[in-house]
Amino acid sequence: MSTREENNRLELLQGTLDLLILRTLIFGPEHGQGIARAIEQTSDDELLVEHGALYPALQRLESRGWISAEWGTSKNHRKARFYRLTKAGRKQLAKEAVKWRRLAAAIGRILGAEAGEG
C-alpha cells in the first residue's frame, strides 16, 4: 500500500464515522481493527478510516449506550475488545441512516442540477 494510493482515497466526512461503525456492527460483534477493515472493504477501499480516530469514536458511542464492549479473543487467537450493537444503538442507526440518505440525496440533486445547468 503506497502513500499515493492512500491519498486517492476519500477522507470521512465529519460525523459519518459513527454511522458507519453502527452499520458495520449490525452483522454481529466485532473488534476495532475488524470494524476499520470492514468499512474499508465494504466501500471498495474508497473510504479511509484513520485508525487513531476510530477508538475515541468507539469510546463515544459506548458512553452514549449505543454499543457495548467486552474483551474477547479474535479468530487468530488474539486478545481484542469486541463491540456489540445495543437496542438503543439499533434505533440510532435507523434514525441516522434515514437522515444520511436524505442528506446524500439532497446534495446529489443539487450537484446534478448544477451539472445540468453548467
Add this chain to the structure above:
Amino acid sequence: MLSRKRKPSDFKAEVEAHLALETERLKEQGLSDDDARLAARRAFGNVTRAEERFYESGRWVGWDHLVQDVRFGLRMLAKSPGFTAVAVLTLALGIGANTAIFSALDAVLLKPLPFKDPGRLVFIEKKNPPRGWVRNPISPAEILGWRSESGAFEDLAAYTQTSCVLTGRGDPEEDPCEKVSGNLFPLLGVSPLRGRTFSADEDRAEGPRAAILSYGLWRRRFDADTSVIGRAMELNGASTTIVGVMPPNFSHLYATPYGTVPELWVSGIGLSPALTWNDYFGVGRLKPGITLQQAEARMNPISARIEQVHPDLKGWRADVMSLRTMLSGDTRPALVVLMGAVIFVLLIACANMANLLLARGTGRAGEFAVRGALGASRQRIVRQLLTENLVLSLGGGALGVLLASWGCKAMAALAPEYVLNSAPGLADSATDLRVLAFSLIAALATTLLFGLAPAIESSRLHLTETLKETGRVQSPGSRRFPSALVVAEIALALVLLAGAGLMVRTLTKLGQVNLGLNPANVLTLRVPLSGERYKEARTSAEFWRRVVASVEALPGVISASVARGLPTGDDWEGQFFTTADQPNPPAGQVPDANYIVAGPDYFRTLGIPLLSGRSFNEHDTETSERVVIVNEQLARTYWPGQNPLGKQLRMGSPSENRPWLSVVGVAGNVLSQGPGAGFHSEVYVPYRQFPWVLSPENLVVRTAANVKPVSIAHAVADAVHRADQNQPVVDLKTMEQAAREPMAQQRMMMALLGAFAGLALILSVLGIYSVLSYSVSQRTREIGVRVALGAERRDVLGLVVRQGFRLTVFGVAIGLLGAFGLTRFLSSLLYDVKPTDALTFVAVSILLTGVALLACYIPARRASQVDPIVALRCE
C-alpha cells in the same frame, strides 16, 4: 455505567491489540515484520493523541484538572507569600465585613419569626390623622370592638407594659413585665415550657392573680426549680401564683423600640368595652387571605362607631403592621445602608485584587507563553488561573468568617439594646448555616469579579513576542483597565466617606443641641415603690420627702428632687387638659400635654430655666392652692401674647370635671423626647398635691461642679434604703448618659460606617498607589529618556502625580454623583443635616484627593530619582 469507569490502561491495551491485529494482517499480505509494524502505526496515526482524546472524553478529567490546578495554585501562592498574604487579608476583610452585616440583617429581617405561621401575625397600634399623631397605644374599647366585629382576625390579644417588683424571697427586684390577655400565647402558637398559660377566669381584673415566668427569670431567681409551678410568690406586694414558665428567647417577641424585654407576664388584664385608657398594644392573627389594608378597612367603621360612644377616642384609627416590621423597627434602614456599604467595601477589595492579579499576570506572561507553546489551550489556562483565585478567595472567606464572628461580637457590644433585642443571638450568628452559605457565595462571586478579567487578559497569548522579550512593550489598552478599576475604587470610597461624614456631622449636631437643661453633674435613679402601704399617696410622698432630705444632706450634693417622668427618656405621659379660656373644646380637639409630676427644686436640679413665676416649694401641699407650672411651648400655644401666670387649666377630658389648677410659673422648653422630636406642650404638677394616679418614682440629684455624680451613687442608694430597705434602686445613671441614649443608633452607624469608609479609603489608596508604582516601573526607560533629553526632576514628578491626580479626580467626580443618588437612604438616621450636605461632600472629596495624592507622591518621587544612565543601560 461501566464505560465511565474505563481506565486509560484498558484503552491503551485495546490500541495495542489493534496494532497487533493490523500488523498480522499486513504480514499476511506479504510485508516483512518491521514494515508491517510500521505501516500499522502509520495507518493508526498519532497513538498519544488518541489516548489523550480518550482521556479528555472521560468524566474524571475535570476532577483531575481541578486537583492539579488546586495543587499548582497552592504551590504558586506559597511561592509568593507576600502577595498571598495581602490578597487573603484583603478578601478576608471584605468578606468578613459582608458576613458580619449579613448575619445581622438575617437575624433582624430575614429569619422567620419563631411562631406558628408568622406571616399572618400583626401588631396593632393606632394613629390620629387629623391631629398628626402616629403609633399610639390602643384602648380596651377598641381592642374588644375590633376583635369581635371586624371579621379580619382569627384572634386578637392585648398586652400592656407594667412594672413588677418581686419581694419576699431574695433581694427585692424590679423586672420589666407585661399584663397580657391569656389568648396571646395560643395566638402566637407558643406553649409554655412548664405549667400552663392564663385561664379565662384569670383574665378578669378581679380574677385570681397568676404569673408566668420567663426562662431567664426562672433560672436566675428560682434556680430552674420545677416545683415553683403552682406556688405563690410576692409580686407588687400581693400574693401571686406562678402558673408557668415560657421557653428561652420567647421574650424577644416584645423587643420593640418601646420597651425592654419582659421577664414575666401577669394576669388580670381586665379588658372592658368601657375602658378608653390608651395603654395597650394589640397582637393579632389575621384570617387567611386578609391583607394589612383590608384589615384596616374593616376596622375603621368600628372605630367610627366607638368614637360616637367615647368622644375621647375621636379621630383614632387602627394602624396595622406585620409583626416583623414592628420588631425590626428603625433597624431596617440602618441595616440596609450598612449592607450596601460592605458590598462597596468588597467591590473595592475585588478591584484591588484584580489589579494585583493583572500585575502578577504580566509578571507571569513568560510562564503562560511556555505553557501555551507546550499545547495548553487558552481555556485551560483561564481555568487554572480561576482555580488559583478560588483558592485565594476561599482562604479569604474562611478568615473572613472568623473576622465576622469577632465583628458580630463587636457589633453586639456597640448596638443599642433594642437592636440586640430584635436580633437575639447576633453575637454568635456568624456560625449560622445560612450565614456560612452567604459567605461561600460571596467568596465565589468575588473570585469571578476579581479573577475573570485578569485571567482572560493574562491568557491572551502573544507567544512569540512574550517569549522573545519579557513583555516590556505594553499596549495602551492593557493600561486602561487598571486605571478604570482605580477610578471605580475611588468613586466607591467617596460614597462611603460621604455616608460616614454625614453621620459624623449628625452626631456633632446632636452633641451641640441645647436640650433645654444642664445634664452635667446630675445623677438620676428610679425607685418603683411597691407594696400595700405605698398605695396610699401620702405614704409614698412621705417616703420621697425623707429620701430627698437625706440626699440633700450628703456632702457634695447641691440639690435633689423627685419626679415622675424624666426628660430624654421614653417617659411620655400624654394627657388631655383644658384651659379655663376654652373649657369645652370639641371632641377630637382636646389639647394634650406631657404630664410631669415634680418636687421642689426640680427645675434647679435639672438646670431647666424658669422663665417667669416661681418654682414649686415645700408649701405646695395637699391643703394649699392647687398649682401647675407649664412650659413655654404650652403658654405660647394656648395663651399667645398673654401673661400665663394666674391662668387656669385642668387635666383630663372636660367631662371628667377635675379640679382647676393655677399657673404659677413658666419653665423653659426641654427636648424631653430627644433631639429629633422637637418641643411639646408640658405641664408640671407638685408631687405633694397628689395630683393623679401617678406617684413619683425618679430621683434627680445635682452635685457640685467638682464632684462626679457617680461618686455619690452608693451614698444615694443607701439613703433610699434607709427610708425603706425593701425597695429596689434601678436605672442608676447620670443625666449625660441618659441624654446620649437616644443617639445610640446614630453612634453605632457612625462607628460602623466610619470603619467601613476607613477601610475603603485605605484599600482604594493602596489601589492607586500600586497602579502608579507599577506604571512607573514599566516606564523606567521612558522616564530615563525624558531625563536624558533634559526633563527636570520636577517635570517627572509632575508627570506621575498628574497621572494619579487625573484618576483621583475622575473617581471623585463619579463618586460625588453616586453619593448624591445614594445618601438619601441615610436620611432617616440624620439629624439637622441634609443627605446632600455640601460641607460634608466637599470635605470628604478633599480628604480623599489629599490622601490619594500622598499615595501618588511616593511612586512619583521614585520616578523622579531614575538615573537616566542606569535606566538606559539596563536595556
